[in-house]
Amino acid sequence: MTAANLEIVGAGLRQATRRRTVPAVRLTLVSAAHGALLGVLAAVFVTLVAETTLNGLAVVVWGFVYGVLVGALGGLFRGLVRNRPEAVTTEVLPTRYEVRCTAEELSVAQTLLADAADVDDGRVERTVIADAPHPGQQQRDAA
Incomplete structure (x- = not known):
């Protein structure tokens, strides 16, 4: 049996x-880490x-502190203002699959299908539908 003879079709x-x-807390923490x-x-x-009056370690520590503050404020703003639940994603999903x-x-x-006991989780209904039309066969029937 070749793969060209089978079709797996989503149904229902x-x-x-x-x-x-x-959550706004998570956005705040992630943005604080990025800012740091x-x-x-x-x-x-x-x-x-640049030439500074501070030593290198102090400049790195201050950069870390300012980065955390700016990142946390940006993430908090995004979490409270722009993270609206009205943004809904709609998908079309099959409830079952058919092997044709x-x-x-x-x-x-x-x-x-009978030998595939390792894939059986009790949620899948196994059926085989014979004589599934193939794309090439549909074009020949139309002509």
Whole structure:
């Protein structure tokens, strides 16, 4: 049996909506971490390029502190103002899948499905539908 003789088709389609919101605390913490990284990188650049009255470690520490503050404020603003639950993503998902094959391959497909005990989780209904139309066959029938 070749893969060209099989079709796996999603059936019983339904629309699923997903609200994409991230908690404001998480956005604040992640943005603070990003800000800290940017602050440390900027401080290292300043210590390499500019003349300062502070030693290099102090500049890096201040860069870290300012980066955390700016990043946390930016993440908090984004979490409270722009993180609206009205932004909904809609997807079309199948509730079950069908394996389709030609009538000649029906016994082979049934044997393969019966032997697939390692994939059985009790949620999947296994059926084989014979004589599934193939795209090339539909074009020949139309002509």
